[in-house]
Amino acid sequence: MxxxxxxxxxxxxxxxxxxxxxxxxxxTGIQTVKxxxxxxxxxxxxxxxxxYVTCQIYLAVAVLSLSNGGFKLWPxxxxxxxxxxxxxxxxxxxxxxFRKYSSRLGIMLFLSWLFIIYQHIT
Amino acid sequence: xxxxxxxxxxxxxxxxxDNYNTIQDAIDSALAGDTVIVREGxxxxxxxxxxxLTIKSEKGPDKTIVKxxxxxxxxxxxxxxxxxxxxxxxxxxxxxxxxxxxxxxxxELKNNKTPQNRNGIFLxxxxxxxxxxxxxxxxxxxxIYLESSHxxxxxxNEANSNKEKGIFLNASNNNNLIHNIASRNEWNGITLWVxxxxxxxxxxxxxxxxxxxxxxxxxxxxxxxxxxxNLYIILPIILIYIGVIMFFIQRKIxxxxxxxx
Numbered sequence: 001m002x003x004x005x006x007x008x009x010x011x012x013x014x015x016x017x018x019x020x021x022x023x024x025x026x027x028t029g030i031q032t033v034k035x036x037x038x039x040x041x042x043x044x045x046x047x048x049x050x051x052y053v054t055c056q057i058y059l060a061v062a063v064l065s066l067s068n069g070g071f072k073l074w075p076x077x078x079x080x081x082x083x084x085x086x087x088x089x090x091x092x093x094x095x096x097x098f099r100k101y102s103s104r105l106g107i108m109l110f111l112s113w114l115f116i117i118y119q120h121i122t
Numbered sequence: 123x124x125x126x127x128x129x130x131x132x133x134x135x136x137x138x139x140d141n142y143n144t145i146q147d148a149i150d151s152a153l154a155g156d157t158v159i160v161r162e163g164x165x166x167x168x169x170x171x172x173x174x175l176t177i178k179s180e181k182g183p184d185k186t187i188v189k190x191x192x193x194x195x196x197x198x199x200x201x202x203x204x205x206x207x208x209x210x211x212x213x214x215x216x217x218x219x220x221x222x223x224x225x226x227x228x229x230e231l232k233n234n235k236t237p238q239n240r241n242g243i244f245l246x247x248x249x250x251x252x253x254x255x256x257x258x259x260x261x262x263x264x265x266i267y268l269e270s271s272h273x274x275x276x277x278x279n280e281a282n283s284n285k286e287k288g289i290f291l292n293a294s295n296n297n298n299l300i301h302n303i304a305s306r307n308e309w310n311g312i313t314l315w316v317x318x319x320x321x322x323x324x325x326x327x328x329x330x331x332x333x334x335x336x337x338x339x340x341x342x343x344x345x346x347x348x349x350x351x352n353l354y355i356i357l358p359i360i361l362i363y364i365g366v367i368m369f370f371i372q373r374k375i376x377x378x379x380x381x382x383x
Contacts, residue, residue, distance in 0.1 A: 016361050023365025024372060042380035046372055114358055121329070121354050 011064050015120040018057040022113035025050035029106045054113075055086055061116060082112050133157060138165075145169050145188065149177070160186050160211070168195040168216075171206055178209035183235040183257070187212040190239075196222035197239070204228045212237070219244035219267075220258070223251060231256055238262075242281065245271040245294075252277075259283050265304065268294040275300070282306050288330065291317040298323075305329050311349070314339040322347060329354055 028047035032040050062079040069075060089105040092098045133155040140161065142148040146169050148158045157176040162185035169188065171177065179186030188211055190197045197213035198221040200206060207230040213220035220236025223229055223245045235257040236242035242258025245251060245268045256279045258265035265281025268274060269292045276297065281288035281304045288304025288311045291297060295318045303326045304311035311327035312334045314320060319341040326348045327333040333349035336342060350356075 016357070019358065019361040020365040020368060023362050024369045027366065027369045028372075042373075042376050045380070046376055050372075117358050117361065118354055121357055 011061070011068065011120050014057060014064060015061050015117055018054060018061055019113045019117045021050055021054040021057060022110050025054050026106055026110045029103065033103050051090075058082065058086065058116075061120070065120070082116075085109060085112065135159060137161060139163065145177070149173065149175060162186050164189065166191045167197075168192050169198050171198065171200040171208070172203060174203060174205040176207040176209070177211075178207070179211050182210050183212040183233060186210060187214070189214055190216035193217045196220070196244070197236075198222065200224070200226045200229055202226065206230075207232065209233055211235070214238040216240065217262075220261075222246070223248040223271075227251065230254075235259075236261070241265075241267045242284070243267070245269065245274065247271060249273050251275075254278055256280070261285065264288070264290045265307070266290070268292065268297065270294060272296050274298070277301055279303075284308070287311075287313050288327070289313070291315065291320060293317060295319050297321070300324055302326070307331075310335045312347075313337075314342055318342065321345075324348075 025047060028043050028050055032043040032047050035043060066075060066079065085105065085108060089102065089109060092105055093102045134153065135157045136142065136148045136152055138145050138148045138158060138160040142151065144167055145158065145160055145165055146167055149169065149171060152158055152173060152175055154174045160179045162181045165188045167188055168191050188197050193215060194217055196219045197216045198208055201224040204227045208221060210233045212235040214237050216239045219241040220239040221231060221234060221243045224247065226248045227250050229248065229251045231243060231253045233255045237260045240262045242261045242265045243253065243256060247270045249272045251274045253266065253274065253276045259280060259282045261284045263285060264287045265284045266276060266279060266289045271294045274297045276289065276299045279302045281302065283306045286309050288307040289299060289302060290313045292315045297320045299312065299320065299322045301324050305326060305328040307330045309330065310332045311330035312322060312325060314336045316338040318339055321343045322334065323345045324347065328348065328350055334344065334347060
């Protein structure tokens, strides 16, 4: 049990919640793409909620990470790149012409969360 | 005498860049027992400590950085002496070591950072030293390396993300390693190589290839160390699993309000 208690620092907990939400967001996103538009209303609502919460957690983890580790060049570039990816994903989903790329961007966002978790585990 | 000194019958205090431009000049001019206080700034030097002095930074390791002027020499080299202290420096860019103790006893190393060296802190044939709150991360070989060094205390140090080992005891006996963190090193977190009767307690040794390695060592006490080598694989799998469960729960809750499914 001691090893488990050692990993329960605040940054790891927040990043872990982020990965859980990202997983939920990915599944709801895939379900939204799979279902036709008429029956996907509930999934769209779930996806929007999950995405919004995940985005908030992303910002929280970024602020925590930068305030703890200092505003160094590569971490700042990494966090900004992630934020750009989120914005592009939202823009792509809202644009009918490019919507077909949304699932790829969703998977990229999920992979970026895996990377965040890898970096933030004790 | 310089006017900035608190001169008197007891130890004097010398300020670097007030009284002397370089740390080495201050050390050369100081008498045994004096204190050298270094103002914030970058100092390209290889410092040889030859007298029992207390050398400390005024504003801590983040603001007092000593870079090796000659990369082939240690940043701080303390050789064949006793009773000195080095407190609150960043010592980096040496292809030998950030802080090198050679046959030095009763030395206190405290609150130093030694990144980007071959070895962060290197003790060779040095006994009864105390290393506390030092940060020896991101070195090319080892964070803290003890060779033929006995009765030393390493407490609350960090030796993370080194390219070989975090803390390495080679032919070193009766040392105490307590509350140190040695994580994310490419090989071993803590290694005891032909080292006997050491006490390794309450250390955090996470995400190394091997956590604590003992070879040819006897009589060592290992207690309450936290090791979890594969945590970075296990935790994401658990979190994704929780995410899937949470999705089903969320769908159940939402289906109470939407009749589509």
